[in-house]
Amino acid sequence: MRYASAQAAATAEPPTLWQSIKKLNKDEDARRGLDVVANILAELGRQAAIKGQEMPDD
Helix, strand or coil, X not given: CHHXXXXXXXXXXXXXXXXXXXXXXXCHHHHHHHHHHHHHHHHHHHHHHHHCCCCCCC
8 A cells, every 4th residue: 555655646647547547457466456346346236135135934
């Protein structure tokens, strides 16, 4: 986190959203990290959908 903060602070002007996306697209580690986050969010959504269902009668 400290390294990422220092990297962001080192630039005089923050990049545009599209510049950031282009940079992330070239970075394999960033793509892998985003994939992990997307998979976690998908699992949380799946679990939320299951918890929202009524319990079956025994």
